[in-house]
Amino acid sequence: MNLPRLHNRYRRDFYTRPAAEVARNLLGQSLIRVTERGDVLGGKIVETEAYLAADDPASHSARGLTRRNASMFEQPGTLYVYTIHAKYCLNVSTDKLGVGSAVLIRAIEPLWGIEEMAIARGQTDLRRLTRGPAMLCQALGVTTADDGLDLVTSDRLAIVPGETLSAAEIATGPRIGISRATDSPLRFTVASSAFKSR
């Protein structure tokens, strides 16, 4: 696949839809990080989860706006980075300003800047580079310092059109690692990918 370029990135309207729809449509797209040196890191999104608003007890926004989850309520396309178990997770806000829904990007297939990501991870096994939300953040160097950044205008992080998948290539199931709303089918994966967290 060709090296993705920032100016081809998805615009605001891509994120201005219900979280589950964005989560499904993010599969196959390219998540890229441009380092301070100008290197491109990233790969193809293969696993996502949707987190809704007040009606989703598993969502950080279920109990309303707090200092931590404020980015979820920002305009669609805003990066929401939070810490959990002393690690980072990367989300993108969706729907509309003030709603409080987001998509968690759980795994990508490493494609660009693999050597640099391997160094950041302290791990050379391709399959253990970006297989999970915290691994992904470590590989890309994303931290809470990036929370609130706009994926539509940022020169550090963006999502660029990759490949379009057919419905048959996408698997749906319950979200991982949560204790509430464990039956909602809001996890989406590229069925054939070897780079999923499970």
Added chain:
DNA sequence: TAAACGATCTGCT
């Protein structure tokens, strides 16, 4: 200000 809790990962078996 104290306590509990995770949208997790790693190392060891």
Added chain:
DNA sequence: GCAGATCGTTTAT
């Protein structure tokens, strides 16, 4: 496969 580490945020006192 599983137990244990880990630490910021939230919620309770």
